[in-house]
Amino acid sequence: MFGLFGSSLMTIVFIYLVINIVLSDESIRPQTVKLAFTSNPSEMVISWFTEKENGDSLVHFSETHSTLLSWTKLQHKSGVNVTTSSAQPQNFTSDTWYGLSHTVLLSNLSPLTTYFYVVGGTSQVAYSQIFKFTTQAFDINTTATEPMKKVTPFHIAVYGDMGNGDGYNETVAHLKENMDRYNMVLHVGDISYCDYDKVEQGNQTVWNDFLKELEPITSKVPYMTTPGNHDVFYSLTAYQQTFGMPATSDEPWYSFNYNGVHFISISSESDLSPFTKQYQWIKADLEQYRRYNPNGWIIAYSHRPYYCSTQWDWCRKQTLRALIEATVGSLFQKYNVDIFLAGHTHAYERTYPVYQQLNIGNYDYPGGTVHMVIGTPGNQEGLDKDFIYPTPDWSASRFSTYGYAQLQVQNETHILWQFLGNQDRKILDQQWIVKGYFD
Ligand SMILES: [Fe+2]
Known part of the structure; x- marks a missing residue:
């Protein structure tokens, strides 16, 4: 019984160490997270930088902080529902440049709504902290060429x-x-x-x-x-x-x-x-x-x-x-x-x-x-x-x-x-x- 317990403990310690090695790899950790508007008010662009490649660029977002938090802690295996957008990272090729830029478009957002989000990659778990933003006022039935005429302060x-x-x-x-x-x-x-x-x-x-x-x-x-x-x-x-x-x-x-x-x-x-x-x-x-x-x-x-x-x-x-x-x-x-x-x-x-x-x-x-x-x-x-x-x-x-x-x-x-x-x-x-x- 002690042997079984010891074996399980060793497995847990091993998993813990592997997770920490991955988590401590700063080269894939998202840096310099930035928001930008597009010409469409129901969209938001999120960009960031990593020193090394980590698969596709991902943004996970939710209107509820607790939902996103539990999702990131459980590595999205719990059935908790968050939305994900992805894109291909872009590499710099010049000899005086290094790293990858990541630019992901979020679309079909709701007006005057706060979204919580994390960014990361598909290969290894290396999320940013949880950030949030709030969308602008717009009519969901209009297009980018028919923006609001009424001013929201x-x-x-x-x-x-x-x-x-x-x-x-x-x-x-x-x-x-x-x-x-x-x-x-x-x-x-x-x-x-x-x-x-x-x-x-x-x-x-x-x-x-x-x-x-x-x-x-x-x-x-x-x-x-x-x-x-x-x-x-x-x-x-x-x-x-x-x-x-x-x-x-x-x-x-x-x-x-x-x-x-x-x-x-x-x-x-x-x-x-x-x-x-x-x-x-x-x-x-x-x-x-x-x-x-x-x-x-x-x-x-x-x-x-x-x-x-x-x-x-x-x-x-x-x-x-x-x-x-x-x-x-x-x-x-x-x-x-x-x-x-x-x-x-x-x-x-x-x-x-x-x-x-x-x-x-x-x-x-x-x-x-x-x-x-x-x-x-x-x-x-x-x-x-x-x-x-x-x-x-x-x-x-x-x-x-x-x-x-x-x-x-x-x-x-x-x-x-x-x-x-x-x-x-x-x-x-x-x-x-x-x-x-x-x-
Ligand atoms: Fe200048």
Whole structure:
């Protein structure tokens, strides 16, 4: 009897050791879990990274935390019902890149519903922790081309140009303190400055270090990005595979709808000349949305601004900036784009409603796009502290202080814009913007 007991004990210990060896293999452990919207409101994309292959990429999700928890503990043998989506991982082939990116699409989700999820692979048990997200408001009978016109209030955090350096740690801490209030984050390019410091290891390493720090944010709300010059210097494909935006590998522009607002992401790192692919796409996207919803909010974002007034070359004299103003600016005016968000210069700036360098209307009756620059969360290059004088007539507020911005869409007619300084956590600038109808 003792021998039988001893044999059983040995078996249990052996199984325990095997499980722990597998569980302790960090090379297949999912890292940098991120959420992203697609153009369809009933979908969500979940992406992550592993150093080594672990079969197909899997996401298991449920509306109930206890269901998912018991399912993961029992290795899905209990008859507990969770939903699973899968995809093939993508390998990096460059000699300065390593690992696999995983991008899995969840579809047929319900509106305004919280889902709990874990990610992993098919070969060995190596789940992430349990995360959760909440879907947006939408009518299950509509399609992606017929999004909600009614606004459901929401709150987003906005910044560009964030990477390891002066100000960065405090901005990340500040952001994490406030995360309960946000429904999404917009990082408008230059994500971690992956071309600095560790290029010999590949810029995936720099992105991974950055995204590990941000995982409590990126796994909770969609982390929507647009490429900056420090993101695509090496490989646009690497950027696209890492961040899982609803765009193709060589066309990084995209749009989506959220709670009654149309968002459009423009790549300032791709050609914006008239009649280029991107220009034609922007025109078609704005035209289609305006035909569908003539009075709805449109918020655009890109890495490079075309209204900014620091002494940096980009703001003072670059011909590319003037080209964007001429091409994108006229489309924004024609299709009534309400707000444009950007970074690139490391300062904060808010304009009056403006078109062709002239103020058009005011914040109560905007006749042109209001431009915001938020290049202030901190990075290796520091802040741009010198501004052009005299202050341009279109510049309403500008300063160089570490922090980030938040945007609250209240309803169909009002948006509250605020800049939050890191020091003392004070609101250093704010403005109500009323929905404008451009002539
Ligand atoms: Fe930049």
